[in-house]
Amino acid sequence: MSTSTTTKEWWRGAVIYQIYPRSYYDANNDGIGDLAGIQQKLPYIASLGVDGIWLSPFFKSPMKDFGYDVSDYRDVDPMFGTVADFKNLVRQAHDLGLKVMIDQVLSHTSDEHDWFTESRSSKDNPKADWYVWADPKPDGTPPNNWLSIFGGAAWQFDSRRRQYYMHNFLVSQPDLNFHNPEVRQALLEEVKFWLDLGVDGFRLDTVNFYFHSQGLENNPPVGEGEKTKGAPEVNPYSMQKHLYDLSQPENLGFLKELRGLLDQYGDIGTVGEIGDDEPLKIMAQYTSGGDKLHMAYTFDLLNVFNQPSYVRDVIQSLEASVGDGWPCWALSNHDVVRHVTRWGKGEHPPLAYGKILLAMLTSLRGSVCLYQGEELGLPEADVPFEALQDPYGIEFWPEFKGRDGCRTPIPWRNTEHGGFSSEQPWLPVDSKHLPLAVAEQEVDEQSMLHQYRRFLAWRKQQPALITGDIEFIDQSDVLLFWRRADSQQLLVAINLTGEQQTVSLPQSINAVTGHGLDAGNQQQGEVLTLAPYSAFYGER
Numbered sequence: 001m002s003t004s005t006t007t008k009e010w011w012r013g014a015v016i017y018q019i020y021p022r023s024y025y026d027a028n029n030d031g032i033g034d035l036a037g038i039q040q041k042l043p044y045i046a047s048l049g050v051d052g053i054w055l056s057p058f059f060k061s062p063m064k065d066f067g068y069d070v071s072d073y074r075d076v077d078p079m080f081g082t083v084a085d086f087k088n089l090v091r092q093a094h095d096l097g098l099k100v101m102i103d104q105v106l107s108h109t110s111d112e113h114d115w116f117t118e119s120r121s122s123k124d125n126p127k128a129d130w131y132v133w134a135d136p137k138p139d140g141t142p143p144n145n146w147l148s149i150f151g152g153a154a155w156q157f158d159s160r161r162r163q164y165y166m167h168n169f170l171v172s173q174p175d176l177n178f179h180n181p182e183v184r185q186a187l188l189e190e191v192k193f194w195l196d197l198g199v200d201g202f203r204l205d206t207v208n209f210y211f212h213s214q215g216l217e218n219n220p221p222v223g224e225g226e227k228t229k230g231a232p233e234v235n236p237y238s239m240q241k242h243l244y245d246l247s248q249p250e251n252l253g254f255l256k257e258l259r260g261l262l263d264q265y266g267d268i269g270t271v272g273e274i275g276d277d278e279p280l281k282i283m284a285q286y287t288s289g290g291d292k293l294h295m296a297y298t299f300d301l302l303n304v305f306n307q308p309s310y311v312r313d314v315i316q317s318l319e320a321s322v323g324d325g326w327p328c329w330a331l332s333n334h335d336v337v338r339h340v341t342r343w344g345k346g347e348h349p350p351l352a353y354g355k356i357l358l359a360m361l362t363s364l365r366g367s368v369c370l371y372q373g374e375e376l377g378l379p380e381a382d383v384p385f386e387a388l389q390d391p392y393g394i395e396f397w398p399e400f401k402g403r404d405g406c407r408t409p410i411p412w413r414n415t416e417h418g419g420f421s422s423e424q425p426w427l428p429v430d431s432k433h434l435p436l437a438v439a440e441q442e443v444d445e446q447s448m449l450h451q452y453r454r455f456l457a458w459r460k461q462q463p464a465l466i467t468g469d470i471e472f473i474d475q476s477d478v479l480l481f482w483r484r485a486d487s488q489q490l491l492v493a494i495n496l497t498g499e500q501q502t503v504s505l506p507q508s509i510n511a512v513t514g515h516g517l518d519a520g521n522q523q524q525g526e527v528l529t530l531a532p533y534s535a536f537y538g539e540r
Contacts, residue, residue, distance in 0.1 A: 010099055011201060011269030011294055012326060013466035014051035015368045015456060018203075020334045021058050021080055022066065023409045024372060026421035033409070033420070035081040039089045042096055044438070048375055049456035052099030054203045054271075056334055058086070059105075062112050064172045065391065066407075067103075068205060069110035073190035083197075090198050099200035101269065106187050107209040108173045115186075116174050120160050130183050132166035132175045132212060145218045146245045147237045151395040154245065168209055168245070170391060178210045184254055188261050195265050207272030207296065208282055211251050213244035228277050234399040247276050252285065255292035271328045271369070272296040280318045287325030295328040295367055302336045304343075308479050308496050312472055315364060319470065327366035331357060332374055338406050341380035348498060350377055352533040355451045359517050359535040360479060360494045362459055365470035373410055376441060377448035381408040381430035389427060411437040451516055458515045462537070464490040478503050478530065491538040495530040503528045509538035 025037030035058060045053060057067030058080040067077070076083050093100050109116055119127040134143040134155070142155035142164050148171075155164040156171045166175045176183050191202065219240040222228055231237040262268040272293045276282045279298035286293045300314045318327060331339035340354050354377040362368050383404045388394050393402015404427055411433045413419030418429040418437060441447035459465050468485035478501050479494040491509055495501045505526045511518065520531030528536055 008267050009269075009294075010051065010267055011271075011367055013367055014099070014269075015049070015362065015370060015459075016052045016054050016099075016101060016271070016328075017045055017048065017050040018054045018056065018330075018333060018369050018371045019045075020056045020372060020407055022426060023407055023420070025410065025412065026423070026425070029422045030079070031421050031423040031425050032079050034079065035076065035085040035089050039085070039092055042089070042092050042098065046096040046098055047453065049453055049460065050098070050370065052101060052200060053093065054101040054369065055103065057103045057105060062110055062172070064110070065170055066389070068105050069108075069170065069173050070105050071110040071112040072114075074193050087197060094198070099269070100198075101201040101203055101271070102194060102199050103205055104191060104194075104202045105205045106176070106190075107206045108167065108169065108175045111172045111174055115176075120158050120165070123161055123163070129180050130177055132177050133161065133163045134166070134216060135163055144216045144244075145240070147219075147240060149231055149235070149237050150392050151235070166212065168206070175209075175212070178250070178254060179214060184257060188258065191258065192261060195262070195268070200267070201269035201271070201294075204270060204272040204293070206275065207255075207286065207293070208247045208251060208274050208276055209245075210254055211248035212246070213248060215244070217244045219244055232396065232400045234396050241277060247282055252292065255286060259291050259293070268294075270294045271367070274298045280314070281321060283318065283327060284321040284323065284325050287327070288323045290324065295326040297328040297330055297369065299336070301329055301331055301361075302333065308477060308494075311360070311479060312474075315470065316472055319365070327364075328369055329361055329364050329366050330369040330371065331361055332371040332406065333369065334371065334407055335403055336406065338371075338373070338378055338380045340377055348533070350379060351448060353496075354448055355455075355517060356494065356496055356533040356535060358452060358455055359515070360496065362455070363465055363483065363492045363494065363535075365468065365483065371406070375449050375452040376411070376433075376436045376438065378411075378433055378436060380405040381427075381433065383408065383427060383430075387428055408433070413437050413439045454514075454516045462488065462490060462512070464488040475503060477501055489540045491536075491540070493528060493530060493536040493538075495532065495534050498532045500532060501530045503530060503536075505538065506540070508540055510540075512537040512539050 019038055022033050024033040025041050026033050027036035058076055059070045060072035060075040060077045061067050061069050076086055090100050115127055115130055118125055119130045142153050146154040148154045148167055150169050154166055154168055157164050167173050168175055219242055222239055222241055228238045270293050272286055274282050274296050283296045283298055287296050340350050344353050385397055388404055390402035390404045408427045409418055409420035409425045409429050411418030414434045414437045417425055441449035464483040464485040468483040470481055470483055472481040481492055483490045493503050505528050517535040521534050521536055522529040
């Protein structure tokens with residue numbers, strides 16, 4: 001353990017590669033990816049030019065929500081390997097210059113966790129108050145109108161205690177009671193266990209869900225014409241304003257407690273997942289002041305894309321409130337439709353569109369999370385109902401097909417099962433992914449994979465893109481903005497459209513080349529003509 005208070009802030013401006021372990025690479029050929037498989041592919045990941053990896057949960061779990069239902073915070077589930085395998089992975093990642101972040105699911109546990117087994121056994125056991133318990137109403141119904149994101153009430157009656165327990169997600173994922181200081185201290189000890197094993201940071205699942213209002217007030221309905229951002233419209237969860245079941249003010253205090261622990265270990269980074277009706281406001285609160293989260297992400301760029309002005313509005317809204325806080329942006333992850341499909345909607349050439357979206361994402365102020373398969377330009381996979389694994393999708397099929405389409409195995413070769421495993425994978429490999437396999441793209445210098453490598457290598461040489469501030473110049477169909485650092489002023493123009501665009505440049509701007517996205521652009525003095533799906537970077 002390091003007690004140094006000096007930090008290099010490795011996470012600031014970093015590109016972090018998210019790995020969904022079940023679907024990355026199957027080293028023992030049982031149809032499920034594992035830690036040994038990830039370790040085998042670390043040289044490939046390092047070749048992308050990313051700064052670190054984020055591992056989705058690999059802890060011991062009954063896997064009813066595929067690892068986001070933890071039954072033992074300190075053990076690796078046997079399907080993924082052992083703690084020794086994890087140590088080996090961290091060691092090799094560090095040898096390759098990669099930081100390692102892991103998921104921490106602190107808001108809830110599995111109902112098979114020892115803590116919950118004890119808590120539900122009686123009303124007066126030592127852990128009786130470790131979860132959110134409440135008496136029924138006189139008529140036997142739940143304590144209030146709170147809803148689960150995965151469908152139905154957020155309350156489940158337990159016959160042992162003759163009380164309801166709260167679950168924001170599956171019935172098998174009871175919520176911990178963060179109002180109990182013993183719970184908070186126990187969770188900090190679980191975090192400390194992994195810090196002592198050498199991890200470099202944490203992705204914090206549902207970080208604004210930790211506390212609930214102890215008054216258990218009913219949430220009000222969403223007003224006519226209003227929308228919430230926490231769930232698809234087919235989900236009743238979207239019909240409430242979630243004023244009392246998440247984003248409570250006490251959360252800030254726990255984040256400060258957590259930061260106090262992390263700061264004892266030197267250069268650690270955290271990124272929090274925020275799902276809220278006002279996500280940018282919460283991001284600003286949680287990342288400002290240097291005493292809570294290092295960075296956070298919202299779903300503002302993980303939803304349906306409208307036009308370039310939408311991106312501009314999101315960034316400007318955040319910049320107006322974030323102060324010294326730090327965002328982390330993503331276009332895809334394990335919870336949403338892959339962005340080439342979600343934003344492209346089949347209207348764009350996937351290769352060209354995917355490349356320009358990389359430029360946009362990595363040119364914004366903040367850090368970046370790339371989801372496995374983005375570097376291959378993978379579209380959303382088609383998973384038939386009979387092959388679905390995701391309980392969220394099964395509940396709301398067919399209007400909402402769940403998250404399995406973005407979780408299918410990575411295609412390494414254009415062969416059966418995509419070279420992911422010699423056995424039938426836990427989710428089927430979509431046939432349209434096979435021509436996009438790593439082996440196919442390695443031999444094509446114009447592939448998405450090679451463009452990711454070129455662009456990320458070039459970005460590392462641009463200090464303004466790593467830590468600089470951002471200032472937009474209004475252009476209706478082009479994203480035009482300054483990134484400024486002490487050593488560089490960089491003007492960025494991004495054309496996300498399939499049409500040629502003309503931009504007026506400030507004086508004395510000289511193009512910076514080498515990023516590979518400027519083919520077809522023409523600059524004549526202060527007039528720039530941008531080719532479809534192209535980018536311009538210029539220095540003053």
